[in-house]
Amino acid sequence: MKKRIISPLIPEHQPLVIAGPCSAETEEQVLETAKALKQDQRVNVFRAGVWKPRTRPGSFEGNGSKALPWLQRVKTEVGLPVAIEVANVKHVYEALKAGIDILWIGARTSANPFAVQEIAEALAGVDIPVLVKNPVNPDVALWLGALERLEKKGIKDLGAIHRGVSQFEKSTLRNKPAWQMAIKFREEVPTIPIINDPSHITGNRELIGSIAQTALDLNFDGLMIETHPNPDEAWSDASQQVTPEQLSCILDQLIIRTDETPxxxxxxxxxxxxxxxxxxxxxxxxxxxxxxxxxxxxxxxxxxxxxxxxxxxxxxxxxxxxxxxxxxxxxxxxxxxxxxxxxxxxxxxxxxxxxxxxxx
Structure with a gap:
């Protein structure tokens, strides 16, 4: 069965690359990042966090709806499709009203069937690509269930994002990769593309390249990599973001495998x-x-x-x-x-x- 393609911009035999800052901090930061990313033709989609619920209150939780016009400028002035995370019905309505091209459902939300069902109902009849991150716990059935809820409401252009699972023990990685979880997902639904999120798996920009390579070696369909013009000054997840130049270097070093062999x-x-x-x-x-x-x-x-x-x-x-x-x-x-x-x-x-x- 042929895979559903999330974006018509994907080059043949190349992974889909979604890049942009963890958070949309200011209009200037968003546009600066987008313009720099546009210089690398391998970047297909611009991402930015608009609503950023944090694990604990008190840290920067996003600019919310105020940032949506900034993404509109990325679309019209830079020429990149834009993607954001939605966690509830209000987010969905505002994102659709702003003309956002791609939505994704985060790991905490995908772990809650009630929240996913409400989002699916809000999207009923809407023709828009939706990506679903794996839940924070290693539950393939829960991941599949979230996609099935969307599919039952008529969402046909679906994709999965593999971002690893939470772990209690201290490790060099922020999240446990749980590659077997993604492999099991692929076995269950081979037609749905899987995108790897090495930023959240590593929590460390120095390790992003190796995790990204592993994902491509496992025949993942794309990468989502957090990119910021000044990562060390980022308002959220500073350690796992790379500059647009560093992203280009990572992409340069990746080996793109093929399943078509002589x-x-x-x-x-x-x-x-x-x-x-x-x-x-x-x-x-x-x-x-x-x-x-x-x-x-x-x-x-x-x-x-x-x-x-x-x-x-x-x-x-x-x-x-x-x-x-x-x-x-x-x-x-x-x-x-x-x-x-x-x-x-x-x-x-x-x-x-x-x-x-x-x-x-």
Missing amino acids: YTVQKNIDELRNSINYIDDQILELLQFRMNVALNIARFKKENNMTIFQAERWNELLLKNKAKGEKLGLTPTFVSKVYRTIHQESIDNQGKIFSDVINV
Whole structure:
């Protein structure tokens, strides 16, 4: 199925690039940024935060409707389509009245089905592209649900924005990328474009390029990168914004992959994939064999009045396999995840033996 295209300005074999400041601070700042971005023909859409609800009150929360005429000037004088975030029905009405080209729904709003439903109803019958950021928590169903609510109200030009998920632990990244979440989304709805937001994932302008490259390597359809003429003086999220010149440098360094490969290259990769397929078959057969052994162990435990879970045995097994995996070049985290999943399935199956649910 052909993907829905958010903007007719996307060059062939190039990612959609949405850029602009985190917040529309002043009319001068908005126009200065837009004019600088216009110099790079790879920038397709200008973005700016108009309503900026912050995590805690007291910091700059945007200029609101006052900033909408500034974006109108970007459209008419600079010639870039404009995009803003909307979080409620009032925002939607004011954005439509101002002729905003693209709307996006933020991560906090997409986590609230009631808010998304109200926005969808306000947009019923309106022909405008709408992008939905993934919720702050790693819930693909909630993300998909937000898009489905919009689709049911007749919004056909939809896109997704992947901005990572919140994390409690301190990290070099502001948000956990949760790439698997985006991959799962792509599997569920392959026709809806996904745009990566490396600014919010990193929270650090120095790391934006590497995250953006990873997104393109995963076949994302575009990037949304916060850009400001003087990032260190920005009124919000200063550390994650880049100058227009820095944005151009980031785009220069990105490698644009393609899924259209010459015959000889395709033949070579097909051979490697056949090897993967063979290995996967072996893994599945070994897992089946292992589960059958676990069922025999369960019968032995039941006959001898032993508990299903043996903590000492499990800890010994996990430590041994993590150490062996590390010698083979596998990270302890990866080995732990694999064996915890296998062990849980084994525990579940042994539980069925104990309750006589199955008898195989």
